[in-house]
Every structure is written in C-alpha cells, then in structure tokens.
Amino acid sequence: MRIAGVATALLVAAPVLAQEADILVLGRGLPAGPGVPAYGSVLIDAERLREAGRLETGLLDVAGFQQFRRSDSRSANPSAQGATLRALGGNAASRTLVTLDGVPVADPFFGHIPFTALSPERLGAVRVTRGGGSGAFAAGAVAGTIELMSATLGQLPDLAAQAEGGSHGSTGVQAGLTADLGGGYVSLSGRWDRSDGFWTTPKDQRVPASARAANEGWSLSGRAVVPLGAAELQARVLLFRDERTLRFKGADSGSEGQDASLRLIARGPWEVEALAYVQARNFRNIVISSTTFRPTLDQRNTPATGLGGKLELRPPMGGDQLLRLGADLRWADGTMFETAFNGSTGAITARRQAGGQQLSAGLFAEDDWTLGELVLTGGARLDHWAIRDGHYESHNAAGVPTQSEQFANRQDWRLSGRAGLLWHATGALSLRAAAYSNHRLPTLNELYRPFVVFPVTTQANAALKPEVLQGIEAGVEFQPLPTMRLALTAFDNRLKDAIANVTIAPNLRQRRNVEAIHARGLEATGTLAFGAFDLSGSLALTHSRVRADGTAMDGLRPAQTPELMLSATAGWRPAEGTTLSATLRHTGRQYEDDLQTDSLPAATTLDLFGQLPLTTGVSLYARAENLFDANVFTRNVGGSLDLGTPRTLWVGLRVEALGR
Known part of the structure; x- marks a missing residue:
C-alpha cells in the first residue's frame, strides 16, 4: 500500500504525478502550488487503487471518508452515495468536492457521486484534502476535496484487459486501448460487471419477497490529449449505466449519464487552464411496500x-x-417525475413532479509565497448563487391538480477564503496551520424531492439555506527517513445551518437547517517501508455534535457519524508485479437517526489482495473482502436491518501489453 501523508514531496517531485521526463504531453492540469500542503493532503497512488478494486473502497484508506451509509455501490441506492469527510454528518449529498481532471462529477440533481462509473484502472492518482477549500469550483467543498487524476501516457499500457469472477455469481471485464496521436495520445476503455448479489436482509428478517442486492453496470470512456504548440488540449467523454435491486423483488433502481469535457492547458511564462463541461444524468427508482410487497412509488x-x-x-x-x-x-437543472400507488390495491394515487434550477458563479484568487523554509498561502472567493424556478405539482389518478406550488426565486453573494502556512522547521520536521470558510448550496434533491425508507418518510424543504463552514486546523509532519513519514492534524470545524433529516413526528422527518454541526478531532497518517515490506495507516478520532437549541437532537452526535475510523495496510512486494497486502478497517458505532434511537454497531473487516505474474504482461490476482464475514450493519430503522458486503472472494487475470 502506498499512501503519502501531508508532504511537500507530494506536490513537487512526485514520480507518481509527473511521470517520465521525456513525455511532453502530461495529460494533467496545472501543478498544485507549494502552499497546498499547508491544508493537509493524502495521496493514493494507482497501484493501491487497483488493489482496492472499487474507488470508494480505495478512498476508505483515508480515515474519515464516508458516504451516507456504510454500503458500497453494490448495495446502496445510487442517490445516497454522497461523499463527505471530517464527521460533519451523514448526508446523501456530497459535502466534499469530487473532481475528475478538474471537472466536478457530482450528480446535478442529487449531489451524489457515480462511483461505479469511475473505474480505478483509469486513474493515475487521487489526492484527498480534508477541510474547507478555496480555488476553482470550491463553493461546495465544505468538508474538503477529492481530486481524481486520470492515468497519463506514462502510466497506460498500449493494451490492458482483465476478467474476474467472484462470490455471489459476480463477474466483471475491463479493457483499455491507448495509442499515440501525433505528439499526444488517445485512450479508450470500457467496463462491464454484474452480480446475482448478496443478501442485505438478515436471515431471520427475510420474507418470500426479499431479494439479493443484484447489480449490473457498464461504462465507456474516451480521452484524447493533443499538443498545440506550448499548450495541450484534453478532451474526455464518459458514458455509464448502473442497475441495482435493493431488499425486495421489484425494488429496482437505475442511473445513467453522458458526460463530456474540454480542457486547454498552456504552460509558459503565463500559465492558463480553461475548462468547459456538460453532464446529462438520469435516475429512476421503485419503492416496494415492506408489508404488502407491492410498489408504492x-x-x-x-x-x-x-x-x-x-x-x-x-x-x-x-x-x-x-x-x-x-x-x-456551475449551472444545474433537474426535474423529478414520479407515480404513487396504493400499496394494497396497486391503484395510482398521485402523479407528481418537482424540480428547479441552480446557478453558482465565482471569482477566486490565491497566492503562494515561499520565503526560504516558510511558505505562506492565502485565497479568497466571491460567489454569486441563485436558486430559481422551484416547483412542486401533484395530480390525482384522473389528472386533476391537487397541489401546485411555485417557490420564490432566491439569490445572494458570499465571500469565503482560506489562509495557511507551512514551515519546514528542520529537514525532518514540518509544521503547518490553516483557517478557512466556505459554503454549500442545498441540492435540488434536498430542496424539492421527498423520499421514503419504510416506514420513515422524509420531506423536502424548499426553504433550505446554504450551509456555511468555518474551521481551523494545525498539523505536524515528521519524516526522519525517506521511507518513513508520520503526520498528525488537529482540527475544529463548525458547519453552520447544517442540513439534516430532522424528526418532526413518528415516522416523519424533514430536511431542515440546524444551528450547526461542531466537529473537533485528530487525524493521523503514517507510512513506513523497509525492503520489500511497507506499512501504512490512517486514523480519525472525532467529537462531533449537533447544536440545535430547544430540540431533542441538541448535543447528540449527527446521524451516520462514527467517532472512530481506522484503516491500516501491510504489504509485501518481493519482486516487480508480485504483491501481497492485507487491510484492516474499523468503523465505530454510529446512529441511523438524529435522535440516536437506532444504533449501527461498530464493524471491523479484513481485506486481502495478492498478485502473481505468470509471464511478461500477464498476471493472476485474487482479492478477499471482509475475509472473516463480519456483520456490517448499514441500516437500522426500528430493528429492520440491512447488511453490507459479506465475505466475498475474487480471482482474476490481467493482461497488459506495452509497445512504446
């Protein structure tokens, strides 16, 4: 496992990021500045991402990363896969800005991340920065940023293919082709996988209508990098589709997308990065009654x-x-269309639609100033945001309107920023400190779309205000040897007007702004390599509490938020291409709801990965997830439980050919 801690070397040298010196076309954006380490970063390299198998699994190497629930993309509703950090509360929308080659990837309506479309084999590195951010697209990065960087020409073989099979009737294939294109290159890749799925319902709660978490998905990706004198043009296209079944037969969900982007990079006395992107997404979902087992929505x-x-x-x-x-x-437009049914008779009871538009435009400036062993950094953003054309309509089965609401347009300005310093006190010791503020708009989903996780209904709220983060942190890094690094960060973050699902009656919640979520804690990362062995680990210990005077949730831990998260990996790499690694992860107890009535016990899992070259360019690999089959509870509503990934074994064959 190769995870770099908070380090200047992460940004300056970087054989992981820079690649071969004689390759003029990098396929990356402009380099990060020397001030970025002042805000703390963790780097996950391409090899580790491939070992993890799934992007969201690899991100768990950074303790504190979480989605709304503990489920991964095989058994979670796609709309619930929001990414967050720093124990700021479970939320189906992302409080973390996730970008791919500089492009925000969150769904325009829901704010979730399409993890199944983001194949680790296509990535060259991932940089995770915890804490609020400034810079491009940073309005929304209240819990940090996750930067996904595509593999460059030096990391891509001419031809790569792999096929794997695993437990629960699971199969998957991937293939990629990379070819020179003038002085640049073009890369095409595709992925398809399916599974009969595992049981998410405990055995003693299953009924004839219970179903395994079956899933099937595919994605196609194309990327071209073309030199234009001292500049380069990068073009990307991504197509994907994902189908899942959750808990009951007929409870099917699906998501799909078509994304495209163009990025122009100019390197010279004046460096320029110009970027434009478009996303077309869709989502559908059928809700099944847990009493009649017929569709209700x-x-x-x-x-x-x-x-x-x-x-x-x-x-x-x-x-x-x-x-x-x-x-x-950034501009987003989305509309939800749904039909409600009587769960007993199957008759249509209502046809509804809701949606709106959002606009966020910002100006930003950042400056990094190096004064010997001291680096000072600071930045500011001025954002104008608008929420427009919000509406909700409902008709009965005969088409007669029963409810029609047009919500008032809203707009405002907000100033945010950050500042930090990094001091290389000695050759082995670095100190850093940072302060920041930022905001996040409520998503169209949070504003206008209600949802049901039986028996609880959660209402939307068109009056939601933006969340506002204020935070400080300080850190120390100790690197006595090139192969040893330890880093410790203490932070204090306060998310004002935090959006939470608030209980307002039995089995009824509403998205509301609460006074604040206050999270304080410690984060530690460490790496050590000796000979063919390497060790790495990450720990997040957080005290997070809701501030909501006069309510029952005041002083309680936010829903879906553990106090302790831990990840540790030991690896053995005796020869090129030969790998054996073990990853231990622990997630502390957390609560399903805002009132801490439904507990999700702590969970500890062990994963294994092994790879053995068979001949030049051909490798056999195997992976074990949750080797000891620990119960990982992902949902608890009044004792109705869901389980995460059980013991799952994989074996696969990987072929790579390099002609360059």
Missing part, C-alpha cells in the same frame, strides 16, 4: 443537466511566488 424519471467551466490564469511572478486568478461557473 415509481420515481420513473429524473432528468438533470449540469453545465460549467472555469478560466484560471497564472501570471509570471518569479520563482518564490505563485499567483492564481480565475473564475468558474
């Missing part, structure tokens, strides 16, 4: 469109200073 269509772009300029300031000036824009 068909969320049949949720089309959403996202558009955006940025322009960043870096004027020549001299070798000791890096100035970034820029502007960015």
